Amino acid sequence: MASPSRQAVNFAAPRGFATAFKADCKETFFPDDPFHEMKHEKPLNKLKKTIQYFIPLFEWLPNYNLRLFRYDLLAGITITSLAIPQGISYAKLANIPPIYGLYSSFIPPFVYSIFGSSKHLAVGTVAACSLLLSETVGAKASPQDDPTLYLHLIFTATFFTGIFQTALGFLRLGILVDFLSHSTITGFMGGTAIIICLQQLKGMLGLIHFTTHTDVVSVLGAVFRHRNEWRWESAVVGIIFLAFLQFTRYLRQKRPKLFWVSAIAPMVVVVVGCIFAFFAHAEKHGIQIVGELKKGLNPPSIQYLNFDPQYLPVTVRAGLITGLIAMAEGIAIGRSFAIMKSEQTDGNKEMIAFGFMNIIGSFTSCYLTTGPFSKTAVNFNAGCRTAMSNVVMGFCMMLTLLFLAPLFRYTPLVALSAIIMSAMLGLINYDEMIHLFKVDKFDFVICMAAFLGVSFISMDVGLMLSVGLALLRALLYVARPAACKLGKIPNSSLYRDTEQYPGSTPIQGVLVLQLGSPIYFANSTYIRERVLRYIKEEQGVSDSKTDIIEHLLLDLSGVSSIDMTGIETFLELRRILDSKGIKLSIVNPRIEVLEKLTLAKFTDAIGKESFFLSIEDAVQNCRFSLHSSKTTMEEP
Amino acid sequence: MASPSRQAVNFAAPRGFATAFKADCKETFFPDDPFHEMKHEKPLNKLKKTIQYFIPLFEWLPNYNLRLFRYDLLAGITITSLAIPQGISYAKLANIPPIYGLYSSFIPPFVYSIFGSSKHLAVGTVAACSLLLSETVGAKASPQDDPTLYLHLIFTATFFTGIFQTALGFLRLGILVDFLSHSTITGFMGGTAIIICLQQLKGMLGLIHFTTHTDVVSVLGAVFRHRNEWRWESAVVGIIFLAFLQFTRYLRQKRPKLFWVSAIAPMVVVVVGCIFAFFAHAEKHGIQIVGELKKGLNPPSIQYLNFDPQYLPVTVRAGLITGLIAMAEGIAIGRSFAIMKSEQTDGNKEMIAFGFMNIIGSFTSCYLTTGPFSKTAVNFNAGCRTAMSNVVMGFCMMLTLLFLAPLFRYTPLVALSAIIMSAMLGLINYDEMIHLFKVDKFDFVICMAAFLGVSFISMDVGLMLSVGLALLRALLYVARPAACKLGKIPNSSLYRDTEQYPGSTPIQGVLVLQLGSPIYFANSTYIRERVLRYIKEEQGVSDSKTDIIEHLLLDLSGVSSIDMTGIETFLELRRILDSKGIKLSIVNPRIEVLEKLTLAKFTDAIGKESFFLSIEDAVQNCRFSLHSSKTTMEEP
Known part of the structure; x- marks a missing residue:
């Protein structure tokens, strides 16, 4: 019954402080032990591996061939057809001229393809961050009264985002992203989707006057206060477009093979909208159009970065918050798709890639970019093999900017609203919320704090509330x-x-x-x-x-x-x-x-x-x- | 070699949400399960036990007898001899008239003896909180320019302290005190001792002009800027008193039986100082004295509580921070002495007792009181048996206020400075800091953050810095x-x-x-x-x-x-x-x-x-x- 010989506890001498501290630091900042494989290499090989580690392009490019390129070409063209309508739509959401949305899909993909570690991620602007930028920066400079200043502040915020992301990547502080829990992100996405959908009522109903607030109460108040501005023509066209888009989504769920239908649907909506607006003289029937889009590539914008102490707090704050959210979204999405293929992405490398993308972007008339979910999913489904699909998208965007941009001037705003609404409706994850409620009540509360906070107060308050609750819970676990x-x-x-x-x-x-x-x-x-x-x-x-x-x-x-x-x-x-x-x-x-x-x-x-x-x-x-x-x- | 039959994991159905939530709440707020013993009692006994639970007086008074009273009487008289010089000294530290220090040792002890659960705790004012109050409130109202307003704000802060402590006690949030770690308290006490000692240079050197800042740099700057005001007579008297006090402390360490020598030493210093000042006409030789002390008991001060929105932020803030520190000190001290006698104190009950003490105190011209270390140690060594020793002290203070107060008008300020300095020198726990350095480097950093933060910035910044670091560590543990x-x-x-x-x-x-x-x-x-x-x-x-x-x-x-x-x-x-x-x-x-x-x-x-x-x-x-x-x- 008793164990035959008693096993003794090992009372070895405690490790020295330096040893223990080094071990702790390694666990904290290098849990994935990136240099493990290089330890036993020769110096030249070591250098090569180090360069490959920091610039993943050199890892996959030497083995790249035409067979792979065929896949990437197809995927690249498919995501371009999504990039154009999304670029224009989200730029409207950020309250900047639509052409900057197209610019933002040209330079950043090239940067990402050099430094990014994910094979599936497609670069582009995202709705949540666009709205958050306009909300934060708009509180200090009005996009209507002083559009130039507003635009320059958006570039500056993008620059700070880039600096922040790069710094976190080099300091290996991916740990910060860990503090955005699954529940927080579910709630935040849901709440954001709600308020972005409501924002679209402006475009759908053809309103001229609107509110700068984003919360549900203000927006619905503004919509109903301006009942006299409602245009039924606009609403009818919008509902038809939305129904079409939702149908293609439904089709994709039923038959995954037909994913390309939903992928090109927004482009179809834009093209049909343009043709309709051109021939029906839609402007005269209360359907607003995008307006002039200049031909030509991104002009430099480095000279516009505004470090005036008066605006510094707001640009830094906007940069940090949007940077964190964009990073969390991009890293999480890259990771999910990598897992499906049993591959791995490196959070810290991704941060550096996003950072460079935004720094260079802010110098070349782009605003905040990351890896949006919808585009990445399309890229993945279209069969992309490497980051080359981003390069293809970049070239396609270049051609668009050089030759086709002016054609999009007839795009009806209501078509853009329908595209955004359709994309957002997919982001409200009811099932997950019900699942949270069933499994873990506190997680559900954290999720609801983000959801209701974003919907009824503002995006940053909702986010902070939720993160605060999650931290409180972490401390209670500990206490x-x-x-x-x-x-x-x-x-x-x-x-x-x-x-x-x-x-x-x-x-x-x-x-x-x-x-x-x-x-x-x-x-x-x-x-x-x-x-x-x-x-x-x-x-x-x-x-x-x-x-x-x-x-x-x-x-x-x-x-x-x-x-x-x-x-x-x-x-x-x-x-x-x-x-x-x-x-x-x-x-x-x-x-x-x-x-x-x-x-x-x-x-x-x-x-x-x-x-x-x-x-x-x-x-x-x-x-x-x-x-x-x-x-x-x-x-x- | 293999275990004969495989033991199965128990896959019972998960508990319901209500059951799990109730269990969690109980663990969070009632870890000591106070009503456990009452479960199986009859209703009448239950009522009796509940009353005894909330008012510990009813628990010990029925069994009280003359034999116990003999011990408590002796202990009560001993702590009174400490209460008088400490009361006057710490009131000077809080920049309020010395008589309020004596008032604060009259009413609160009675309140504590009714609600307090510790048998050894002696009630009184504390140096750290006195200085912190004057630092925080002094930033908004100058004690020199508008002493009446300043005094009223001190009462108001005390009132908020009481409300805060009572609320925490009733909400069973003793958990907040847990977040002040051992290392934080060691560092905070050490830093406070340093700056309080430096403050005493004013009294020791007989300076007239001084600074309102408390950090080392400002205070030393002020001392050396006013070199022309230095009085050697004052310094000589001060050093003699300090040497005497330190000698009695040394004696106590060598021969614990002689603890009473160091206990009455401050009183001896005050009495000798008074006689010396009276006969030597010390004022004419640059040795300042306390000045007029009115006969009579505490006047009511409830009508002076100032809820002016202009001062509310500062009084609430002062109330919360000093309340938390006073509570942590009082509870920790009560606990340490209870452990020596294998008894237990209840943190939540102590908070309620402290809270009532400060609310009633703020109505009767008292300022913040808690259980100071020095007084409690003397009480314990003098052989107190119950909270009756506090009642004895209260009566002695009443007699002092009614008949003896005017006699203390000749107390030289330099004697008070020597008393404070001597008390503070004992609070710098070098051994503990060295121990921390040896055992846990991060704990040492937390301790130093409090120590250096308090010494070189300010008391609340130092405290928050240290608590912040400790929380960061808690989160890192978790991450x-x-x-x-x-x-x-x-x-x-x-x-x-x-x-x-x-x-x-x-x-x-x-x-x-x-x-x-x-x-x-x-x-x-x-x-x-x-x-x-x-x-x-x-x-x-x-x-x-x-x-x-x-x-x-x-x-x-x-x-x-x-x-x-x-x-x-x-x-x-x-x-x-x-x-x-x-x-x-x-x-x-x-x-x-x-x-x-x-x-x-x-x-x-x-x-x-x-x-x-x-x-x-x-x-x-x-x-x-x-x-x-x-x-x-x-x-x-």
């Missing part, structure tokens, strides 16, 4: 770690939670507790209270003197670290237990914990003989001492 | 949980960290990983990366095809909870592993984790047969499937 009482499972040497395994039996006179998570300042008081309460409960059950607790075993297998306050608590706990005549033993401390306990002389205080490698060992030992004490008591 | 690879310890069924126990051997074809701490949004990306890296490392070691990993066992014993992002990560991990041909098994999930996994249908996705109760079981199972697959491979 109230799970502890449980263990019992022996019959016919085995296993000890498990008595609540979870009602069949397990406690050992007479011995209380076995399992502590989870790190022990430190935020939870040490709780742990002390909780342990003492377990003892009180245990002794309360039976008042007979024979069933009193004589030994407390603390199983520290799940305790990954401890700080000074935690150690003080252990010392305090031991004093209290001593005064109650209970002996404390420690089971299976992990290396970091044992090091600290040794350094703080706790090991010496309670004696190395009170440390055990397994609960079974400890219980055997207790049984021995229990038995002997009983014999002594019986002797007189 | 980068420890994971380790397990190996089998020879001749046992134990699996332990291979780094910690180099003797343990890995199992061919099976990788066993132990995860610690909760798995959720902040660490799920990291966990995925880390697990994949372990697999890469494992397969990198040997390139031979035979040694490939076929099974991954995740030991979740130490994982206390999981959220949606964590579950998504597990699903993602499983997809990646599937594509690599590695089978995932879960070992010993805890009840909360298993519930969530079941609800999210993860259990169904990987199959219940992939869950094991112990690593040994899982390894046996893997070995079986490994063996069978090898046989199949060898067959052709």
Whole structure:
């Protein structure tokens, strides 16, 4: 029954500070250990691998061939047909002239194809960030009253986004993105989709006056206040376009092979809209059109970056928030598609690629770009093989800008609204929200905080509210770690939670507790209270003197670290237990914990003989001492 | 070698939301389960116990007798002799007339003796909070230019402190105090002691002009700028007093029996100082005295509470910060002494007692009080038995206020400075700081942030800096949980960290990983990366095809909870592993984790047969499937 030989706890000398610190830093910033493979290479190979590591282009280009290019060409042309209508639409959402949306799909794809590590990501502008930019920057400079200043501030914000993303990438702070939880993103996307759809009512109903606020109440208020401006012609055309787009989406869900129908549908809507507007003289019937689009490539915009201290706070703030969201979206999307092909993307490399893309973009009349979901999904489905599809898209956009741009001047605004609305309706993830509600109520609250916060207050407030709640939860996890009482499972040497395994039996006179998570300042008081309460409960059950607790075993297998306050608590706990005549033993401390306990002389205080490698060992030992004490008591 | 019968994981139906939520709330707010004992009582007894619970006076008073009173009387008189000089000194530190320091030792002790749960705590004002109050409130209203307004704001801040403390107590939010770590308090106390000592240079050198800032640079600057005001007479008297006080402290350390010498030393200094000043006409020699002290008890001050919106932010802020610090100090001190006698104090009850003390105090011309360390230690050493010693002190203070107050008008300021300096020098805990440096470098940084922040910037900035760092650390713990690879310890069924126990051997074809701490949004990306890296490392070691990993066992014993992002990560991990041909098994999930996994249908996705109760079981199972697959491979 007893294990034949007792296994000893390893009391090796604690590692030095430098060793432990280096190990900690590595775990914190390089969890993926990127240079692992290069360790055993020759210097020349090492240099080559390092260059390949930082510039992924050199990794895939040498092996590139015509067969792969055929796939990428097709995918590139398909995403261009999506890039044109989306570029124009989202630029309208950001309150800047539509041509800048097209510019933004020309330069950034080339940059990404050099530095990006994902094979499937398609570069472009995104609706949520476009609206967030206009909301944040628009609060300081009006896009109507001073469009030039407003445009320059948008470029500046894009520049800051780029700097921020690059810096995070080089500092390997991908960890920041980790703090945007799944629930936060679901809620944020849903809320954003709602407010963007409502924004489109302006285009759909052909309104002239509108509000600059984005929350549901203001927008609906503005829509109904300007009832006299509603144009039925515009609404009818819009509903027809929207119905067509939604039908193609439905088709894609039913027959995944027909994905290309929904991929080119927005382009179809734009072309049909243009032809209709041109021949029907739509402007005269209250259907507004995009208006003049100049021929020609991106003009430089580096001279327009505005670092005036008056506007600095707003541009920096807009840059940081949109940068973080764009990054989170881009990285998450790149990752999801890579997983489907069992490949991996590197979050930190992606950040650097996005950063360069936005810095260079802000110099060349582009605004914020990242990897939008819809475009990437189309790229993936169209069979792209490498980042070359982005290069193809860049060339197609160049041709469009050089020759075709003026043709799009007749695009009706209502067509753009229909395209945006259709894209946004797909982003409200009802199923996920219901799933969250069923599985985890707190996650649901975090999700709803983002959803309702974005819908009813503003995008950044909603986001911060949700992240704040998630952090609060993280701190509560830490402040109230799970502890449980263990019992022996019959016919085995296993000890498990008595609540979870009602069949397990406690050992007479011995209380076995399992502590989870790190022990430190935020939870040490709780742990002390909780342990003492377990003892009180245990002794309360039976008042007979024979069933009193004589030994407390603390199983520290799940305790990954401890700080000074935690150690003080252990010392305090031991004093209290001593005064109650209970002996404390420690089971299976992990290396970091044992090091600290040794350094703080706790090991010496309670004696190395009170440390055990397994609960079974400890219980055997207790049984021995229990038995002997009983014999002594019986002797007189 | 194999366990005879496989123990099954308990897949009971998940608990309902209400049950789980109630259990969580109980763990969060009632970790000490205060009503546990009352459950099985009769209604009348229940009422009695409830009253006794909320008003501890009724618990000890019925059993009180003359024998206990003898001890408390002695202790009460001893602490009064400390209360008078400290009251006057700290009131000077708070920049309010000295008489209010005496008032503050009259009413609050009575309140505490009714509601307080500690037997040893002696009520009084504290240096750190006095200075912090004057620093915060002084920024808005000058104590020199408008002393009446300043005094009223101090009362108002005290009122807010009381409201805040009471509210926290009733809401059972003692959890907030947990976020002030041991290291933060050590650093904060040390830094405060330094700046308070420097403040005393004004009194010691007899300066007239001084600065309102508290940081080291400003104070030393002010001292040296006013070199012409230095008075050697004052300095000589001060140094003599300080030397005497330090000598009595030294005596106490050498001979603990003589504690009463150091306890009455401040009173001796005051009395000697008064006599000296009276006969030597000290004022004419540049030694300033306290000045007029009116006879009489506390006048009401409820009508002076100032809720003017102009001053509200500063009084609320001062109230919250000083309230939190005072509470942390008082609770920690009460607890330390209770432990020495193997008794317990209740943090939440203490908060309510402190809260009532300060609310009633603010109505009766008292300012912020708590349980100061020096007074409580003296009370404990003088042999107090119950909170009656506070009542005795209250009566003694009443007599002092009624008859003796005017006698203290000759107290030289330099004597008060010597008393404060001597008290503060004992609060700089060098040993603890060195200990922190040795055991935990990050804790040392947290401590130094408070120490240097308080010394060189300001008290609240230093405190927030330190708490912020501590929280950052808590989040990092959570974001980068420890994971380790397990190996089998020879001749046992134990699996332990291979780094910690180099003797343990890995199992061919099976990788066993132990995860610690909760798995959720902040660490799920990291966990995925880390697990994949372990697999890469494992397969990198040997390139031979035979040694490939076929099974991954995740030991979740130490994982206390999981959220949606964590579950998504597990699903993602499983997809990646599937594509690599590695089978995932879960070992010993805890009840909360298993519930969530079941609800999210993860259990169904990987199959219940992939869950094991112990690593040994899982390894046996893997070995079986490994063996069978090898046989199949060898067959052709």
